[in-house]
Amino acid sequence: MRPITRHALLLVLLGLFAFALVACEADDAAEEVDDPDDDAPAENGVDDDTDDQVRIGAMFPQSGDLAFEATEALQGVEVAVELFNEDGGLDGTPVELVDADAPDPEAGTSAVRQLVEEDEVDVIVGTYASAIASAAVPAAQRLDTLYLETTAFAAGITEGPDNVLRTTISSRALGAYAVEFIGSGLADELGVDADEMRVAMVYSDDEFGTSIAEAALDALEDSPVELVLDESYDAATVSDFSSTLLRIDEEDADALIHVSQISDGILFWRQAQELDIEIPAAIGAGGGYGQSDFAEPLGDASDGIFNVVPPTSGSIDTDALSQDAQDLLGRMQDRLEEEGYAQGVYTDWGFMGTWVFLNEVLPNAESTSTEDLLAAAQEVDVAAEDSITGFGFEFAGPDHETPGQNLRADPVVQQWQDLDLSVVFPEELAVADTINVPLPPWAERDEIEEPEDD
């Protein structure tokens, strides 16, 4: 190679390296948490016995790519704290909410330090994004601070750390439930025996995607359903799904489990339509499949696609809730309206998780130490009908394989019907019958309608 060519190549490699550094910021941040220099426990700075006012640090991405939905969750937390304080707060003293922006894992670990060491919060509530939560939880653990996770699904959050209460679901339950649905409800709908069902698993290779996929793959091992394709991809760079779609077609899959973000989910289905690939049933697992930005560009082509998620007030029959839960839902919605906030799925999860903590854990804890809060959490017993989200609350104890996990956060299967998500499984929570099972051939579907302009 001529020296001058090497020079140019070096330039490219240097640039690519710099680019990779930016792209891998998240990984670096996660590693930073494990830095042995940081292992020494830092001063908490909180005197639980003398500080009368409890401070809660709310840590969500308020800027950056994740801000939109994370802000919904933060608004739910804010409203929960406001309503709790209106009800008299903790023994007459209002709880103070301090928020911090955590747009990525590195910022998440910094936010934990800032909230605990400078703002002297007693508890941190977060986080929306699994990658951020996975970095922030160990940071809070080293600072001996309880971490209340209301919205992130990654299984690892409650599979190791001993300072976590997670009010929402674990990705392990999501993946397992998708498989359970395929082997029972869906197999019946398709008229195929469960042991003849052929499933393709396609997922983004980020933390969110792999944690759900691993759970689904584990569940498939114990299921009569056959796995015919296991395919991961980089959601940040994928530009073509044709080879994956052709493989699904070749394998004659009856059902697809797809864990995706929004853009890749749309690209996948547009290319399926272009290539005329028939997939009898498709189940998304949270992520992009639960967003209106996914369904609207697909129009009628989204009708019949399933999504497995924890339920929310928007997807269940709220008349079946207890009167107290209906009243609480009304109060939350009134306050959201007063504040000019929209009610999204993350609003519900952020609100209800925080509400349960404030009303069922905090008043029953001897102090705000992690140990006492976790002990108080063991006594929590909220039934599904008493929760605006339609799932109850009971936290796993320290000896459980997922300590701090809400064991009553059961998912439901929703289905896109006319651009709305409706719960269709399990039967006791279903608000609509399934449609388009199996998904009709592309030629028989209505033309894609253009969504309303922004």
Added chain:
Amino acid sequence: MDLALQIVTSGLLTGGIYALLAVGLTLIFGVLRVVNFAHGEFMMLGMYGAYWMWALWDIDPYLSVFVVVPAIFALGLLVDRLIIRRTIGAPEVTVVFATLGLSIFLQNAALTVWSADTRSVTTGYTGTAFTLGEVRASVPLVVSFGVALVLALALWAFLNNTRFGKAIQAVAQNRDAAALMGINVQRVYMMTYAIAVAGAGAMGAIAAPVFSVVPRVGLSFVITAFVIVVLGGLGSVPGAVIAALLIGVVQSVVGFMIGAAWAEIAYFAVFMAVLVLRPQGLFGRRGAEVYQGA
């Protein structure tokens, strides 16, 4: 379905998208010797331009491209004036970080102005395909493929058949000699940069019916485009097109044969093999590679 033909067709069409971006990048690389890390962001701006004209006024992206391209061209002139011109002749690290900084700036500006929402253009031809026997070819991808080839051909003709095109080639070969011959090197740089980023903007508008737009969408394509540029030969327009199509097909074939996760590994393997056997790239001319920086 003739599966093999379908896989190759899909790969070629995806390669067409890459080609649109890589052609401009190779020009900047070959002429200015600037590694333009902000190239993907000009594509992103083109996508947003097409999206908003569709969302607000229902203008088809294939029409709005005629507005987007001049706008991005003007932006390219401005960026050259403010940033690129000042990095010419500076140490390579300065150039790399100047364009990287521009890339991050443009991403975050888009994030602030348009938020992180995923925005998608849906037209009457979205999801439609041409059918040739058993083989199906996405209508919007066929269009982008055609536009890529036409633009590349036009650029190649411009470089070889016009006085200014020859001036660009002269500057690419030897900046100092070109200056001594009376060529306004500064102007050549400025126009080259603006033409190249306008190409990225065109790609953005043309690709809007296929891909959703988010502030980081450029990142998805630009790393692949860099591989294509080096693979095709620095500064070679035909090389960039051929390499883009090759990468598209390799991705598609390996993705089908082994799995999507292996597609990227495969094209980097091709990339390394070509560099070992032919360091100047598939169509690179050794004379055109002479580095003229500081």
